């Protein structure tokens with residue numbers, strides 16, 4: 564004994580098994596260390612993971628209806644659940660069954676009856692690995708200064724939303740936001756104050772959007788983008804107004820601006836089935852941002 568299994572304290576683990584007795588055995592050996600949840604079918608597992616993604620899934624292979632392999636494949640195909648590690652636990656010890664589990668996207672394979680000690684070690688190791696990969700993924704996709712998503716993630720997210728938007732026929736809105744007279748802000752208050760200002764603006768932008776699919780990213784320098792899925796022109800305009808209010812509420816003094824305070828300009832582009840944007844959404848939003856800049860700043864332009 565003396566082994567410490569709590570590297571990832573109270574991680575959430577989902578057990579998927581159609582036999583309550585198996586759930587009972589596994590859950591009894593893990594509840595002291597982890598938050599253990601259980602469902603009895605592949606369909607319930609997918610629903611659970613979409614609503615409250617656990618850190619790890621222990622998946623039975625054979626289940627009536629959607630079996631473990633199909634459930635794992637479905638989890639791997641969905642962007643919200645694809646990074647949840649799935650460990651298969653099965654009565655089949657043959658290499659064919661094992662191959663099917665790995666091919667479905669499983670990260671591990673244990674045969675019944677499960678050796679509880681082995682199970683705990685394997686879980687601990689997978690959770691430690693997930694912690695590191697989650698952190699690396701976060702660093703790869705987040706802007707280090709403002710903590711909002713970076714340009715790389717924005718490109719991926721927008722491409723994904725465009726595809727969804729084409730399939731559903733719903734509208735997709737994009738806002739480009741740029742701080743006004745930011746060069747003179749840096750020149751007057753210094754670069755560190757400029758960095759603080761960027762952080763405040765990023766927070767104000769994040770506070771301006773409410774839906775889970777709404778997305779804020781730093782496009783580069785003092786320019787940010789906001790992606791609003793399933794949002795039409797009037798929805799995009801109301802978000803732009805909210806952004807202007809939030810930025811005004813920051814009350815950051817800016818002596819080099821005619822407005823006396825930090826403000827921003829916004830270009831809005833919306834694509835939908837009826838009035839598809841000519842060309843690229845980013846390009847359209849950028850052109851309108853430029854127009855907002857050249858016609859006074861501290862405003863938004865939508866068409």
Ligand SMILES: Nc1nc2c(ncn2[C@@H]2O[C@H](COP(=O)(O)OP(=O)(O)OP(=O)(O)O)[C@@H](O)[C@H]2O)c(=O)[nH]1
Nearest residue numbers: 741742743744745746747749754757758784785856
């Ligand atoms: N502090 C700080 N400044 C940055 C950062 N990234 C870009 N900038 C500054 O943002 C300023 C952008 O200046 P310009 O592109 O001339 O735009 P502007 O002064 O805001 O003028 P308008 O956009 O026309 O209102 C430059 O001085 C950059 O150095 C950053 O990460 N931190």
